[in-house]
Amino acid sequence: MKNINRVILIVLDSVGIGELPDAAEYGDSGSNTVGNIVKVCGKLDIPNLSRLGMGKIEGIDYIFVPQKIEGCYGRMAEVSKGKDTITGHWEIAGLQLEYPFPTYPQGFSEEILDKFQKLTGRGVLANCAASGTEIIKEYGEEHMKTGKLIVYTSADSVFQIAAHEEIVSIEELYRICQIARDMLQGRDMVGRVIARPFIGQPDSFSRTANRRDFAAEPTSNTILDKIKQKGLDVIAVGKIEDIFSKKGITEAKHTKNNMDGVDVTLKYMDKGNPGIIFTNLVDFDMVFGHRNNPEGYKQAIEEFDRRLLEIISKMREDDLLIITADHGCDPTTASTDHSREYVPLLLYGQGIKREINLGTRKTFCDIASTIADIFEIDNTFPGESFKDDIL
Template sequence: MTNIDRVIMIVLDSVGIGELPDAGEYGDKGSNTLGNIVKVCNGINLPNLSRLGIGKIDGIDYISAPENVMGSYGRLEEVSKGKDTITGHWEIAGLQLEYPFPTYPDGFPKEVLEEFEKLTGRGVLANCAASGTEIIKEYGEEHMKTGKLIVYTSADSVFQIAAHEEIVPLEELYRICGMAREMLQGEHMVGRVIARPFIGEPGNFTRTPNRRDFSAEPTSDTLLDVLNKKGLDVVAVGKIEDIFSKKGVTVAEHTKNNMNGVDVTLKFMKQENNGLIFTNLVDFDMLFGHRNNPEGYKQALEEFDNRLPEILSAMKDSDILIITADHGCDPTTPSTDHSREHIPVIIYGKGIRENVNLGTRETFADIACTIAEVFNAENAFPGQSFLREIIKD
């Protein structure tokens, strides 16, 4: 049906655009990541996203938009229970979750930790919900003296293991995380086990870039598997490979930050590949949303917007670009947790109509349905493709 050979999909991690109807059930009434940043920071400069249509999306009346924009645009609601990274990305890729991953605001149960200690041969410190930088300040010295592992969680469904690289070598830490991942199944199947290595001396500890995520494996085939089975490339940039537990991925490259993520995306765009380039830009969430830093968040959005012309000029005539998000993380609210919000979707390409308002869609999975139709790939995803609304005749 189409002359499209490749989709470049960029997830702006946590760039939500306003509360979902059920936001109150999650304690997120009033959350609007993008809108509240604009309000608190007295504006934002996103000329390239504006030209693509972000200011015309339903509910966005705080970003100016030209009368005619270059792309199609809309917003999507989340069906899955939860508001975390994995839940959002899996639904974008066609997998809706009926039950949220478990969270542990009071720490993990005794039986979980006892089994973990037996498996690893090491004791456990902390076992609470905490900031990663604060937890190593508090327990780092004791960890260095005893070799016990610092185990902690957050508002997300995560089992995080912090260890000093000189006390627990990286390969051992990764092996321990792999054991924890196998252990945490059934009722305790957390979304991610995360290795959190650090270095330094008491009073001056620093987390290193050697973090690694061990995600739950998708419970059924996603868009990545469907494309892979058709012999198409599935290129994962950033933490996409981790989010999907490598399932369906053909090539992957991890990134250091947002701008490195754009660089790596451009590198793959300049190569000969057909299928999907799937990028996650995590800094919005990790560095600014969770740390309640609206000014930093605004600056990161403007930095991405400044790189958009490079992305657009690297596109082939047979490419389409999809820009979206996975949840919110409003840095202006007292909470440091994710927020239950609509996500934007912007689609651009030589074969895509301009000025098409897709309105409010009922599930993130509409994106998976659309990309599957682009490649004429059979699937059983929930949702509705919007390809026929946006594709040029």
């Protein structure tokens, strides 16, 4: 068989498949994003994911299993402390975190806000954990009158800054966010500082597409850095560039939604560049999981499944497709937060074995270790490669 020269790594953001053993410590007992969606909304119509072995993964007994399985399958547990996007993606790329990013459910300390106001020369409104759409309804008008920044957080490790585009220009908001990013280090190193621009008038405010994430920089090299150092491409689709603070990325394209993410991935696949195409499809999480919309979540999974056939049909003989997730976000529970869950591991390629059960992997880092072995890169990641199992 030919060597694998390109990995197409797709993260279905928040598509978890059942609570991890330590889920109770995170308040996530009973969470099962995909399983509970099926319980509430009925069976999933996902023939292409099923063909790759989704229904044969341990713990899944609610998805149709066809007679012929064309992929390899398993599930992965997260070692890192936390259940946020950055933690999950970093572990996929080979970096485990011993301590979770800090969260601020009661708002940020006076010390943090005082320093922020001195550095930016602007006052602050809100300072609480809140919904982004609700916070601009509540404070948008006062912000427009005073020029003070709307600062808020969520259950995630985020420092979010909302501002009206006519009051604070996009460039100025980005500059302010960079100030906050540089300031929030050490014990207060939040995972992301997020620019949340909006437009409109009181009673009709709406957020714009000019959001930008200023993520913490990975604390050590990931598989992305090593692939780049080897002279291969690391193409980031969606918010991957933000998650890794551009580190280890050779080219990036941000996307509007899941289907745009698939479209961009397909275009990059046409180029045939050796290395990695790393795609995040965020709608599962952002649009449906956090908003507790199981029906919409189910439709989004089915919509991706229909597009999966296009991805598979474009694959070359030396391509490997890996589909996984970074955490859960069960839309059927009372919580609107992420959930601590196992994630699926599905693989397909013309040059790999069929119907191999990869079992329960002890860490997401197994993906980084496997990619390192595939590209014959020094494998120093804290994971176990499954290259020999699939080739």
